[in-house]
Every structure is written in structure tokens, then in C-alpha cells.
Amino acid sequence: MFSQKMILVVEDNSLNRTLLCQILASDYNVLEAENGQEALSLLKQYGEGISLILLDIIMPVMDGYTFLSIVKADPAYSSIPVIVTTQNDGESDEVAALSHGAADFVAKPYRPQIILHRVANIINLRETAAMINLIQYDRLTGLYSKEFFYQQVRKILLRNPDKKYDILCSDIENFKLINDVFGIPTGDRLLCGIAQLYQQEVKGKGICGRINSDQFVCLIERRWDYSNTYFINVVARVNELLDVQNIVMKWGIYSIQDHSLPVEQACDRALLAARSIKGQYGKYFAKYDDTLRNRLLKDQAITDSMESALDKNQFHIYLQPKYRIQDESLVGAEALVRWIHPEWGFQSPAEFIPLFEKNGFITKLDQFVWDRACAVLRDWDNKGLPPISVSVNVSRADIYNADLADILMKITRKYNLPPSRLHLEITESAYTENPRQIIDTVGRLRDLGFVIEMDDFGSGYSSLNMLNELPIDILKLDMKFIQNETAKPNSQGILQFIIDLARWMHLSVVAEGVETKEQLARLEEIGCDYVQGYYFAKPMPHKEFEALLAEQGASEPDEKKGGALRFLKELPAVLIADEDAAYRKEVVRAFQGRYRVKCVENCQQALAYIEDHPKLAAAVLSLTLSEPDGFSVLERVQRDKNLWNLPIIATAPADAELERKALELGADDYICKPHFPQSLLKRIQRAHNTVVNKERTRFFQDAAYKDYLTGVFNRRGLEAALDSLNKNDLPLAVYLFDLDNLKWCNDTFGHAEGDRILTWFGTVLREHTQEKDVISRIGGDEFVTIIRKMPSEELAQRKGQEICTTVQEISSRRGVEISCSAGVAIMQVGDTISQVLNRADKALYQAKNQKKGSCRLWKEETI
Structure with a gap:
């Protein structure tokens, strides 16, 4: 049972003091003081063991204001919150108390429930602040967490503009093998030992942090004598930490030239250098070189030019015609962006769009496209051309813009167009990232009259249940999906199923990437509504499209009913x-x-x-x-x-x-x-x-107990969840999941792809468990899952294998060969959780040795 929190009541009136003590006694341990001087003596005795002070202002010996001034000036006590008790509810008393550092005030006569509510709220806020401090440090090693390390580096560089600094990042080769062979506790001891070595090396010269499972980083003052010998000696010290031998580490060094460069980029550059020598015997460190530099310089040149390119009208919209299959009539278009640079010439969207999505410029570019698309629609309407609709892309970054609806409505009003003339294309994969938020945002746009298209359907992964919730009007089938499906007669039933599903959901279907007459015939046969692709026309400048529209005429599409709604920012x-x-x-x-x-x-x-x-x-x-x-x-x-x-x-x-x-x-x-x-x-x-x-x-509690990337529990959250389990939950199925080749994926495709896979795997675990089950990420790619009231060992193993199989099947469809292995053990009465986790770890080791991508049940006779 937890001990009660302690409150200090400082009040010279014995009747009032007794009343306050009686109100608080049932929930707290209460200390009493008659004046400020006596209260200071108690503070020296109990220190920060006191959770809150209730302070009267008018007292003999030392009044409340003097006491407040002394306490708030002393770092040992300044964090203890103080609630001032006043004789009335006057504003002057309140302002005076708050200006002296009080957290709140209450008026006399005392109301018990009000007092208890205020006290509980203030104590809770203080504990939240303490929790934030926990978030700043890596729980395993005690080094700075990634985010806090970045923050501290920014401050150091800002304070020391003339000093030279280097960023060093290290990576352990085959660290997962150490965990797999020797167990996670051994791997954790190794990481803690490396963290201590880092602290010893940079003491007084810099700071260090842990930015990933086995990746450490430090900022140190510039040195010029980096050599293999130095890093060989460090590796030798690492190998002395455990009985484990032949641990190999690689270092990357980035010398900071520009203090305004984002810290994340500096660390990425150091990691790029470390990865460049992975697998090379005898090489222990590498500096960020010209090859890597040139690659980033091109990206930087694009970044530097993007704003001026927009201002100088170097971006243009191209329109790809959209046709109705039934009569092959022109009914609309998709607006695409093209960059024609005066020196570089025509720039491929594949080169600049991904970069703009990373640096956030995509939101400005999207708004430019929306505006130009509406401008040409208004121009065509003025010329008497048929009123077609135009589809525009809405990126992930746009979705998270709180002003998205305002921006779109402002553009359509500017050109006096109904929102239904603008179709908003949102990729299928975007819906899976944060489905509830996106569903709410897009639903609001749809209510305003915009037509919503799910772009690239068939390229991502959507559950049928989620698809049923999505506020969409049109499915747009992925180009590669169309080409592959129509080329395989034995799988054509899938396309028919999608069309039938769309009909059941009252959705129209657009097929993009149609290049052959055979593909068009197949789509017509199964009932697809609209097509676009090179078979009819390539994307073209809007003037050419206008000529096509004027020459061929167009059929007015069925528009979504309902006009624009007035959207006002109102008072609460x-x-x-x-x-x-x-x-x-x-x-x-x-x-x-x-x-x-x-x-x-x-x-x-x-x-x-x-x-x-x-x-x-x-x-x-x-x-x-x-x-x-x-x-x-x-x-x-x-x-x-x-x-x-x-x-x-x-x-x-x-x-x-x-x-x-x-x-x-x-x-x-x-x-x-x-x-x-x-x-x-x-x-x-x-x-x-x-x-x-x-x-x-609640936000900070989530941050402290949940893994920031996947949203499942972290180790601290797992410990808290374990405390909530009881014998009524038994038997428990305790799983240890491990993504087999995530490190290879990180090294090959980058950590952004690895993070996406981890996030997706957390979603898979949630979809295959119940709300009350426990899911936790305990390492870089290790997850613990605890399922309550598991009926049998057979069902436990079957559930684990089901998850492993799902991961392999979906990753294969996505073109990334990722698998997961699992070990499971059953917890009965008398078992401890550490014992069961150890058994699951042994079962996982067997699964990885015998067949990766499988789930192994722990049985005593097989160990």
C-alpha cells in the first residue's frame, strides 16, 4: 500500500488550522505550523517530502508573503506548490498571492470539497512536472533521450557560435545476434556499459545520448587526431565489459560547419558515414565524405530553390484527362504539378516531391495546385466550356493542418466554384497512419461539399472494417495493381470483388494507368466507371487540355449534392x-x-x-x-x-x-x-x-508510459500494466516477438522506413488482441504481448503463429521482406512474470534457430 502524501498547513488561528487538518486528514498526512518561521523549520526537516503547503497570509513572527519569498528563492523548496488561504475572494489578494509565487488561492470560510479538489489538482500537476524529467533520459542507460539530446545540442551551439564541434555516432554490428544468442539482459548490460564508456570519454568535453536501440551519439569539442588506433582501443574496452567477444562497432563523424543546421540532419550525416563502412574489416570510423555530401547538396539545392521557384512561376499544373468508360466521354481531369527550372530543365516529380514531403514545402505547393486548378475551372466556365471537375492531391501534411477546411473553402469561394468541382485525392496509406484523425478531418471536408477520392487503392493495406468507416465517394485503383491484375487471368476475380465492394458501398471507381485496349475492355466488362492513362492521353499543359475540351466537348459529371457551408470561427x-x-x-x-x-x-x-x-x-x-x-x-x-x-x-x-x-x-x-x-x-x-x-x-502520462513511435507501452508502461494484472486474468499467454531483419531494413532503406515498419507492427499486434491485453515495445524491435485468460497452450501457439504469418504475408505484398518470430509461455498460479518472460525468451531463441517467422511454445521437456 502506498504511503499518504504530506501537506503542511501554516495558519496562526488554531480554529482554522484545526478545521483544515480535519478536512485533509482522511486523504493526507498533515503537518501544522503557527507561523512562517515554524513552517521553515518543518521544511528543513521534511524537505521535498512535503507535497503541498496551505499558507495563511496574515500571521505573527513571519507573515505569509515573507515566507513565500524565502521558499521560492531556495532551489531546495521552490518546486513545492503553495496554496494561499485568503479572507475573501478579492482580486487584489489573488494577484498579490500569485505574484509571490503561489500556485492557487482559496477563500475563507473553507469549503471542504473545494479544498480537496484544489489540493488534488495542484499535487497532480507537480507530479506531472516530475514525470517530464523522466522523459528526458533514456531509462536503460541514463543518457539523454534522443529528443532531449537534440534539444541540448541546439542550446550548446547557440551559446557557443565560435566553437568547433563534432557529432560522433556509433553502431554495433549484429547487435541483434547478441540479444538472440545471449539474451536481452546481456544485451542490456552491454548497452549500459557502452553508455558508461561514452560518459567517461566526453566528460567535460561534450554530451551524449542514445538515439536508437544500439546507436549512441555524442557532441564533443573538435579534435583533429581521430585514428583507427583510438577506436580500436575503445572496442577493446567494450569487449571487456562482458564474456561476449568479437563485438564490432563502427563510428561516423560529422564535423559541424554550420551551427544553424538542424541537429537531426547532423546526426543523420554521422550515421550515414558509419553505415558506409559496415562490413568492412579493419575500418572502425569514417567521416562524412563528398559522395554523401553531393547527394545532400542536390537535395539542398532543390530546397533552396523551391520558394523562389514558386514565386517565379516555375511550377505548372498539367492535367491528365479522365474518361467515362460507358461512352468514352471526357468528364474530368487530375491536376499534377511539373517543375520547369530555367537551368536544370524539366525536373521529375519523383525527385522533388518526396523531398518536399519531408521538409513540409509540400503544403505550399499543394495550395498552389489547388488555386491553379480552380482558376482554370473558373476560366473555362467563363468561356462557356462544360463544367467538369478536377482532382487534386491532398498530402499527409495537409491532413494535419487545422486550417485545411478554411484554406480549401477560401479558394473555392475566391473563384465562385461549388466545392464539388474539386475532388480531393488522399492516398490509401495515409488513412492507415492515424485513421481516426484522418476520418474526422476528411469527413468534415466531405460535409462541406468536397468529393473525396481514395487514391492508390490496392497499393496499401486497409481492413474492410476501416474501409467501411472511411468518408469517401470514389475509389481510385492503383496503377500497378491494374496492370498486374489484368495480366494474370487466374487473379482477375480480385478486381471484380473490388468493383462489387464499391457498388455495395455506393462508390464510383476510377482506374488509373490504363495503357492497353485489353485493360480497358476488362475494366468495362467488370463495371468500372472511369479511367485515365496513356491509352487515352498523357498529362498535358492546361492550355492543351482546354483545346481538347473545346474540341471534344464534355459530359457534365454527376456532382455531389449540397452547396458550400459557411464556416465561421466562433466564440466558445x-x-x-x-x-x-x-x-x-x-x-x-x-x-x-x-x-x-x-x-x-x-x-x-x-x-x-x-x-x-x-x-x-x-x-x-x-x-x-x-x-x-x-x-x-x-x-x-x-x-x-x-x-x-x-x-x-x-x-x-x-x-x-x-x-x-x-x-x-x-x-x-x-x-x-x-x-x-x-x-x-x-x-x-x-x-x-x-x-x-x-x-x-494525461498527455505527459502517455508520453512517460507509451512508446512514442508505436503508441504501445514502453518498458515503464509494461511494468505499470503488470501491476494491474491479478489471478482472475490467469492463465496468461506471454509472447516475446522479434522482427527478424529490421536492422537490415534500417541499413538498406533508412530509419524512416524502419520506423514505419515498427509503427505498422504495433498496429498488427493491436488488431490481433483485445483492448484489455497488454502490448509493449521493450527494445528496438522486440515486443512483449500478454493475452489474458488464454484457454489452452494450443490456442496460444496458434495465435502467435497467426500474427507471424500475417506479418510475412503483408510485408511480401508491400515488397519489403520483413518477418517476425515469437516465443510464448503460459503463466499459471505461482509463476512470476520474470520467470515466464525468461521462458518465452528461450522459446523465441528456439523459433529463430529452427525457422524464422514462426512461433514456438515453451515446454519444459524441450528445453
Whole structure:
């Protein structure tokens, strides 16, 4: 059982002090002091073991303001939060307390539930701040975490513009083999030993961090005598750490020339140098060289030119015609971007688009294309040409832009076009990255009248369940999928299935990349709606397309019904549920310019409005409403977790019992009638801030307990999850999964691809387990999964093999040969989790030795 937190009450009035102690005693250990001097003595005795101080201002010997000044000036105590107790709720007292460093204030006379709420919130915020400190360091080695290392390097370079620095990155060759052969604990000891060596080498000369499973990095002051001998000696020391021998490490060195270069790029350059000598005997380090430099210089030249190229109209839109199969009539186009540079000439989109997606310029370029596409549509309408639609690409970066809907609506209004004339193409793979956020964003665009196309369907991986949720109007089949499928008669049923699925979902289908008459005939046979491809026409400048449109005429496509919706940024909304019409009118007048106020006069209206508007800034609820009373609304909100973040201010005549009941049922505050509207406004602002703090707390808790890349638990999260397991969950199936060749993938395709695979594998594990099961990433490519109430060993092994097979099948379809192996052990009454994890580790070792990509069940007789 955890010990109670300690609170120091500083109050000269013995009656008030006793009352505060009684309020807090049930939840906290309470220390008492009569004045500031006595409180300082207790602080010296208990230090930061004190979680919070409740402080009166007017006291003999040493008053509250003096005490606050001393405490906040002392680093040993400055982080302890202080709540000031005041004689009234006056603004001057509040400002004075906060200016002296108080975290909050409460007015006398004391209200027990208010005191307890405030104390709990402030302590929680302090613990969250401490949690942030944990995130800054790698839990295994104690070195800086990757993100915090980058942050510290930026500060050092900014403070020392004239100093010369080098970035050194190291990589252990075949580190996974050490984990596989000797076990993860041995691998962890090796990593900790290397971390200590780094700290010894850079002490006083730089800083170091861990940026990946077995990759370490340091920033050190420039030295000129790097030699193989130095690194050979370091490797020899590494080999002395364990009984393991023949550990090989490679170092990459990047000498920082430009302090404004992003730290991430500097580290990437050092890693590129290290990878350039992997597998080369006798070479232990390499500096970032001209070959690597030239590759990046080309990227940099493109980056440097992109803004001016946009300003100088070097980017042009090309339009690829889209035809209806039924009558081969021209019905639309896809807008594509082309770059014609005055010196470099025609630039392939394959060269600059991926770079723009990485550096974020793609959002500006996309907006340029959207604007030009709408401009040519308006021009054609003015010339009397048929009103076709144009499809434009919406990149992943655009999706995460909170102003996306505003930007698109502004463009369509600029050219007086209905949104349905602009089709928005979003790739299938984008939907799988963060499906809920993208579904919400795209759904909003669709509600505004835009037509949504899922681009490259068939190139990624979508579950049928997710496809059913997606807010789309058109499926656009991937070009390679069309070419491959129509070339294989034995697999043509797949294409027919997709067309039938689209019909069932009331979606139109566009096939791109149609190059032959045979492909067109096949698509017509199975009922595809539209096509585009070289069989009809290549992408062309918009003037050529205009001539084609004028010459051939066009059939007006079926447009999505519904016009543009007016989208306004509005003030936050507050609900006033009160039976008194005069009260409601007074609040509306007082809140004008600060909130939009919705007034209702009974509980049924209040509940209906809350359910339709769960994002209210606050609800002010009269507890004396009739048929039924206000408590029914509180109970309903408590039952719906979607409404838990809605701040509710309860109002009623002064009544201690009503106040107690309201706070117990989840009200965030209680205000007695009659009261000033300004007082109510202050309560609403305070309640809103509390909700924000709660959300921030949850954010940092997620950051501390979850793996930032995959979203599953990290090691700290796994330990916390294990504490929640009990005998009712037994038997447990404990799996240890390992991605067999991720390191090869990182070295071959880069860490971005490796990170994508790790994220995807986390999704696979979630899809094959239940919500209450435990999933954790415990190493670079090692995952622990614990499934509760596993009926039998046979089913446990079958489940593990199912996951391994799914990984292999999907990765093969994606063209990346990734497999995973698994070991599983069953935990029964009397077993410890460490014992079972060790058994699963042995089973995993057997699986990898016998057949990679398989799942092995631990059995005592086979070990």
C-alpha cells in the first residue's frame, strides 16, 4: 500500500488550522505550523517530502508573503506548490498571492470539497512536472533521450557560435545476434556499459545520448587526431565489459560547419558515414565524405530553390484527362504539378516531391495546385466550356493542418466554384497512419461539399472494417495493381470483388494507368466507371487540355449534392440551464463578447444540448431545476465518458448538503445564489483551466508510459500494466516477438522506413488482441504481448503463429521482406512474470534457430 502524501498547513488561528487538518486528514498526512518561521523549520526537516503547503497570509513572527519569498528563492523548496488561504475572494489578494509565487488561492470560510479538489489538482500537476524529467533520459542507460539530446545540442551551439564541434555516432554490428544468442539482459548490460564508456570519454568535453536501440551519439569539442588506433582501443574496452567477444562497432563523424543546421540532419550525416563502412574489416570510423555530401547538396539545392521557384512561376499544373468508360466521354481531369527550372530543365516529380514531403514545402505547393486548378475551372466556365471537375492531391501534411477546411473553402469561394468541382485525392496509406484523425478531418471536408477520392487503392493495406468507416465517394485503383491484375487471368476475380465492394458501398471507381485496349475492355466488362492513362492521353499543359475540351466537348459529371457551408470561427459556447428567466438574461448580458451563451429552462433541454455539443466550454447547471432536478444531468454526464471533460458549475441557494452531493457527483465547482455574474465568469475560467490541466497530465502520462513511435507501452508502461494484472486474468499467454531483419531494413532503406515498419507492427499486434491485453515495445524491435485468460497452450501457439504469418504475408505484398518470430509461455498460479518472460525468451531463441517467422511454445521437456 502506498504511503499518504504530506501537506503542511501554516495558519496562526488554531480554529482554522484545526478545521483544515480535519478536512485533509482522511486523504493526507498533515503537518501544522503557527507561523512562517515554524513552517521553515518543518521544511528543513521534511524537505521535498512535503507535497503541498496551505499558507495563511496574515500571521505573527513571519507573515505569509515573507515566507513565500524565502521558499521560492531556495532551489531546495521552490518546486513545492503553495496554496494561499485568503479572507475573501478579492482580486487584489489573488494577484498579490500569485505574484509571490503561489500556485492557487482559496477563500475563507473553507469549503471542504473545494479544498480537496484544489489540493488534488495542484499535487497532480507537480507530479506531472516530475514525470517530464523522466522523459528526458533514456531509462536503460541514463543518457539523454534522443529528443532531449537534440534539444541540448541546439542550446550548446547557440551559446557557443565560435566553437568547433563534432557529432560522433556509433553502431554495433549484429547487435541483434547478441540479444538472440545471449539474451536481452546481456544485451542490456552491454548497452549500459557502452553508455558508461561514452560518459567517461566526453566528460567535460561534450554530451551524449542514445538515439536508437544500439546507436549512441555524442557532441564533443573538435579534435583533429581521430585514428583507427583510438577506436580500436575503445572496442577493446567494450569487449571487456562482458564474456561476449568479437563485438564490432563502427563510428561516423560529422564535423559541424554550420551551427544553424538542424541537429537531426547532423546526426543523420554521422550515421550515414558509419553505415558506409559496415562490413568492412579493419575500418572502425569514417567521416562524412563528398559522395554523401553531393547527394545532400542536390537535395539542398532543390530546397533552396523551391520558394523562389514558386514565386517565379516555375511550377505548372498539367492535367491528365479522365474518361467515362460507358461512352468514352471526357468528364474530368487530375491536376499534377511539373517543375520547369530555367537551368536544370524539366525536373521529375519523383525527385522533388518526396523531398518536399519531408521538409513540409509540400503544403505550399499543394495550395498552389489547388488555386491553379480552380482558376482554370473558373476560366473555362467563363468561356462557356462544360463544367467538369478536377482532382487534386491532398498530402499527409495537409491532413494535419487545422486550417485545411478554411484554406480549401477560401479558394473555392475566391473563384465562385461549388466545392464539388474539386475532388480531393488522399492516398490509401495515409488513412492507415492515424485513421481516426484522418476520418474526422476528411469527413468534415466531405460535409462541406468536397468529393473525396481514395487514391492508390490496392497499393496499401486497409481492413474492410476501416474501409467501411472511411468518408469517401470514389475509389481510385492503383496503377500497378491494374496492370498486374489484368495480366494474370487466374487473379482477375480480385478486381471484380473490388468493383462489387464499391457498388455495395455506393462508390464510383476510377482506374488509373490504363495503357492497353485489353485493360480497358476488362475494366468495362467488370463495371468500372472511369479511367485515365496513356491509352487515352498523357498529362498535358492546361492550355492543351482546354483545346481538347473545346474540341471534344464534355459530359457534365454527376456532382455531389449540397452547396458550400459557411464556416465561421466562433466564440466558445457556455450552456446556462436555469429556471429563472431573469438570471439567464443577466448572464447572457454579462458574458457578451466572451462566450456564446445557450439558455435552457429544464433538464431535458440541457441533456439534449449537452449530448449534441460535448465540446462546450462549460455548463452552468441549476440543481433546483424541475422534472427532474439538476442532479439527473450530473449523473448522466458521469455515465458518458465522452462528457467527462465537460466542466460543470453547479448553482443553488446556500446549502452544504447540496454542495457536497453535487461535488461527489462530479461537479467541478459550486456557486451559491445570489451571486455576481463576474464571480460566475471567474469560476468558469477556473474550471476550464482545470480541464486543460487534466488533459495535459494525461498527455505527459502517455508520453512517460507509451512508446512514442508505436503508441504501445514502453518498458515503464509494461511494468505499470503488470501491476494491474491479478489471478482472475490467469492463465496468461506471454509472447516475446522479434522482427527478424529490421536492422537490415534500417541499413538498406533508412530509419524512416524502419520506423514505419515498427509503427505498422504495433498496429498488427493491436488488431490481433483485445483492448484489455497488454502490448509493449521493450527494445528496438522486440515486443512483449500478454493475452489474458488464454484457454489452452494450443490456442496460444496458434495465435502467435497467426500474427507471424500475417506479418510475412503483408510485408511480401508491400515488397519489403520483413518477418517476425515469437516465443510464448503460459503463466499459471505461482509463476512470476520474470520467470515466464525468461521462458518465452528461450522459446523465441528456439523459433529463430529452427525457422524464422514462426512461433514456438515453451515446454519444459524441450528445453
